[in-house]
Amino acid sequence: xxxxDRTNPATDESETDPTADGTTTPxxxxxxxxxxxxxxxxxxxxxxxxxTGESAAADADAATAESGRPAIAATDLSxxxxxVRVLDGVSLSVAPGEIVALVGPNGSGKSTLLRFLARVRxxxxxxxxxxxxxxxxxxxxxxxxxxxxAGFSATDTLDFYAQFVDDPVDxxxxxxxxxxxxxxxxxxxALSGGMTRLLGLGRALVGDxxxxxxxxxxxxxxxxxxxxxxxxxxxLADAGVAVVLSSHNLGPVERTxxxxxxxxxxxxxxxxxxxxxxxxxxxxxxxxxxxxLVATEEVTGR
Amino acid sequence: xxxxxxxxxxxxxxxxxxxxxxxxxxxxxxxxxxxxALTVVAVAAAGSGARGGYVPLVLDLAxxxxxxxxxxxxxxxxxAVLSDRESGELDVLRTFDVSRPAYVGGVYLGRGLALVFxxxxxxxxxxxxxxxxxxxxxxxxxxxxxxxxxxxxxxxSVLAVLFALAVAAVALAVSAAARTARQAIALAVGxxxxxxxxxxxxxxxxxxxxxxxxxxxxxxxxxxxxxxxxSLVLGVAVETxxxxxxxxxxxxxxxxxAVALAVxxxxxxxxxx
Numbered sequence: 330x331x332x333x334d335r336t337n338p339a340t341d342e343s344e345t346d347p348t349a350d351g352t353t354t355p356x357x358x359x360x361x362x363x364x365x366x367x368x369x370x371x372x373x374x375x376x377x378x379x380x381t382g383e384s385a386a387a388d389a390d391a392a393t394a395e396s397g398r399p400a401i402a403a404t405d406l407s408x409x410x411x412x413v414r415v416l417d418g419v420s421l422s423v424a425p426g427e428i429v430a431l432v433g434p435n436g437s438g439k440s441t442l443l444r445f446l447a448r449v450r451x452x453x454x455x456x457x458x459x460x461x462x463x464x465x466x467x468x469x470x471x472x473x474x475x476x477x478x479a480g481f482s483a484t485d486t487l488d489f490y491a492q493f494v495d496d497p498v499d500x501x502x503x504x505x506x507x508x509x510x511x512x513x514x515x516x517x518x519a520l521s522g523g524m525t526r527l528l529g530l531g532r533a534l535v536g537d538x539x540x541x542x543x544x545x546x547x548x549x550x551x552x553x554x555x556x557x558x559x560x561x562x563x564x565l566a567d568a569g570v571a572v573v574l575s576s577h578n579l580g581p582v583e584r585t586x587x588x589x590x591x592x593x594x595x596x597x598x599x600x601x602x603x604x605x606x607x608x609x610x611x612x613x614x615x616x617x618x619x620x621x622l623v624a625t626e627e628v629t630g631r
Numbered sequence: 632x633x634x635x636x637x638x639x640x641x642x643x644x645x646x647x648x649x650x651x652x653x654x655x656x657x658x659x660x661x662x663x664x665x666x667x668a669l670t671v672v673a674v675a676a677a678g679s680g681a682r683g684g685y686v687p688l689v690l691d692l693a694x695x696x697x698x699x700x701x702x703x704x705x706x707x708x709x710x711a712v713l714s715d716r717e718s719g720e721l722d723v724l725r726t727f728d729v730s731r732p733a734y735v736g737g738v739y740l741g742r743g744l745a746l747v748f749x750x751x752x753x754x755x756x757x758x759x760x761x762x763x764x765x766x767x768x769x770x771x772x773x774x775x776x777x778x779x780x781x782x783x784x785x786x787x788s789v790l791a792v793l794f795a796l797a798v799a800a801v802a803l804a805v806s807a808a809a810r811t812a813r814q815a816i817a818l819a820v821g822x823x824x825x826x827x828x829x830x831x832x833x834x835x836x837x838x839x840x841x842x843x844x845x846x847x848x849x850x851x852x853x854x855x856x857x858x859x860x861x862s863l864v865l866g867v868a869v870e871t872x873x874x875x876x877x878x879x880x881x882x883x884x885x886x887x888x889a890v891a892l893a894v895x896x897x898x899x900x901x902x903x904x
Contacts, residue, residue: 449722451903470726476718478649480656492645493727532723 398460400425400571401468401540406445406455408438415441416452417595423571425460425539428562430582430603431575432615433592434623439575440473440544442592446573447542459540460571467494469538473545475529477517483528484513487535494536506564507531508557523550530561541565543574547581559585583607583615593623642733643740650711650741660707660745667703668753670695675757676764684779685761686869689787692757693864696791697857700750701798701823707746708802709819711738712899713809721900731902735895739803743796750795754788787868794860797884798826800891801856807895830855853883860884 402422408415415438423429431439444450445457447470459466477486484500491498504510507527512520520528526549533541543562547555559581562572566587576582582589583603591599591606599606599622603615612618654660671692678691712735715721724734758781801822809815834851837843843851852858862880 444722447722447726448903449725449900451901467728468726470723472719472722474719475723476720478653478718478720480653489645489649490723490727493642493724493729533726536727538726 399423400427400460401446401573402458402460403442403446404456404458406442406452406457408441408445408452408454414595416445418455419592419595419597420455421446421573421590421597423540423573425569425571426566427588428566428572428574428586429588429590430586431573431590431592432577432579432582432619433575437592437623438595439592443470443542443544443573443575446540467536467538467540469533469535469541471526471529471533471541471543471546473548475525475532477525477528479518480516482514482516483509483520483531486517486528487531490532490535496536498535500535503531503534506534507561508554523554526550527554527558530558534565538570540571540573543572545575545577547576547578555581579615579619589615591619591622598622639730639733642729643737646729646734646737647741647744650738651744654707654742654745663703663706664745664749667699667749668756670699671753671757672760675760684765685758685781685784686779688757688761689784689864689868692754692787693861696754696794697860698827700791700795701826701857703749704746704795704798705802705805705819705823707742708738708799709806709815710812711742711803712806712895713812713815714806716810716900717812725900725903731896731899735803735807735892735899739800739892739895742803743799746795746799747792751788751792754784754791758784758788783868787864790860790863790868793863793884794856797856797859797887797891800888800895804891804894804898808898826855826857830858834858850879853879856884856887858883859887 399422402420404420405418406416406420407418419442421429421442431442433439441450445452445455447468448457448459449470459468481489483504487498487500487503491500501510501513504513507530509524509527509531512524517525517528526546530543530546533543546562547558550558555578562574563585566572574586586603588601589599589603589606590597599609599618601609606622607613607615607618610618610621612621674692674695675688679687712721715724721734761781761784802819805815805818805822809818830851834843834848837851838845838848849862852862859880863877863884866877866880
């Protein structure tokens with residue numbers, strides 16, 4: 330595990346708003362977390378106030394403050410599949426270098442929201458704006474079930490995607506970052522489920538995107554790989570990349586994320602620093618807090 | 632990224648190269664291609680066409696090509712876009728700012744090249760049997776070489792390639808429009824049946840009922856890739872001397888390509904503003 334929780338000011342002290350009405354804002358350290366639907370500039374200013382200059386994340390926050398724009402901002406997203414309303418006016422703003430973990434029960438709309446953030450689907454209502462910091466407008470995206478063309482090696486696969494970005498891509502380095510250097514020449518259909526997911530993460534990182542959206546990146550990974558994956562996520566954030574991920578691995582989420590956003594019934598029911606979310610319901614850890622915040626049959630039936 | 636035309640062209644070629652490699656690495660497609668090639672050469676070798684010359688060979692091969700080329704083209708293309716959608720690669724490609732025309736154009740180019748190689752190569756192999764199997768020209772007869780020449784067979788081969796590309800475009804449109812494999816299969820089979828027998832049957836029914844005049848038949852036949860191909864073979868490759876212009880049939884084939892690719896582009900994905 331990295332020392333993000335020690336170096337990122339966003340995790341030092343913040344508050345949560347368990348009664349949030351579908352609007353979420355990055356946690357602040359001045360106690361002002363209840364302001365509904367803040368402008369992106371507020372996000373940047375907040376991050377800047379806490380900048381220590383001691384970490385890359387803090388530098389990234391300062392950069393955000395300078396640009397006055399979040400890395401990605403979703404505003405009033407609403408969406409329905411037929412009669413089922415999966416998102417009901419949610420807003421989310423993520424600063425460069427910030428890790429936001431989206432948690433919620435199965436079917437709560439996490440993947441749908443992440444697709445909107447990755448701009449591969451359009452919501453019925455609302456907008457998604459990419460900050461385009463450093464001119465990097467691409468959003469790296471890891472789908473929930475990443476798939477690849479059979480018969481191609483891991484290197485072939487990333488080489489293919491590298492052709493769509495302007496700058497040269499060191500594919501070997503990308504594979505090294507995600508722990509697949511040893512499987513560079515292995516065919517993708519011969520990779521394990523966990524390795525396939527790591528290759529999906531590598532694909533999302535091609536072209537050094539300013540924002541990375543990861544849909545359950547730790548699903549199917551063994552504990553060691555989970556830790557490695559969250560280390561990679563921390564490294565990305567340290568480099569100034571805004572990371573939005575969904576996960577059911579609440580232990581690593583609690584240790585790594587700067588913010589946890591709980592999605593249930595199409596709205597955000599909590600948003601804030603993991604510790605603050607846990608304390609807001611008097612729970613011992615995020616797993617227990619999740620059960621208190623999300624009263625689904627799946628959770629209460631355990 | 633794909634902000635300008637130059638980069639879009641680069642995206643198109645990148646996708647085309649991947650499609651070509653995919654086709655080459657797909658055993659089922661390779662096996663089908665080999666079966667197609669063997670069938671065409673076997674028809675040439677076993678039939679009397681090759682012994683009679685190039686034009687008789689064209690007449691021998693035309694029905695087989697009309698039936699087998701659509702099968703090959705559909706097999707190559709009917710799941711091309713759908714498989715990318717099902718694997719999530721279509722979504723990921725969109726995050727790389729690949730445009731719909733570049734994506735569809737790349738898939739069509741890559742798979743089309745493979746198709747052209749198989750169809751044209753097989754027909755050339757079949758044509759090569761003519762000099763081998765034909766008896767030597769009798770020395771006591773004066774022969775008009777224009778009546779039977781390799782050029783006629785070459786024209787036939789080029790028309791077969793056009794026909795294959797038209798059906799491939801339609802199959803690609805099916806793969807883009809279908810959301811499930813079952814939909815894709817149903818659509819592909821339905822279109823194949825319509826092309827192979829549907830339009831012909833409609834023309835016959837129209838003639839029998841008197842709703843269609845004889846002059847309208849070429850136009851009706853041009854409405855399907857199969858009918859257009861047949862008209863072009865008889866009018867351009869074999870030169871039967873009919874007064875019908877090949878323009879309608881050629882327009883029919885090109886029209887199918889244009890409309891099918893437009894449908895594929897529009898249905899591949901819905902753009903996010």
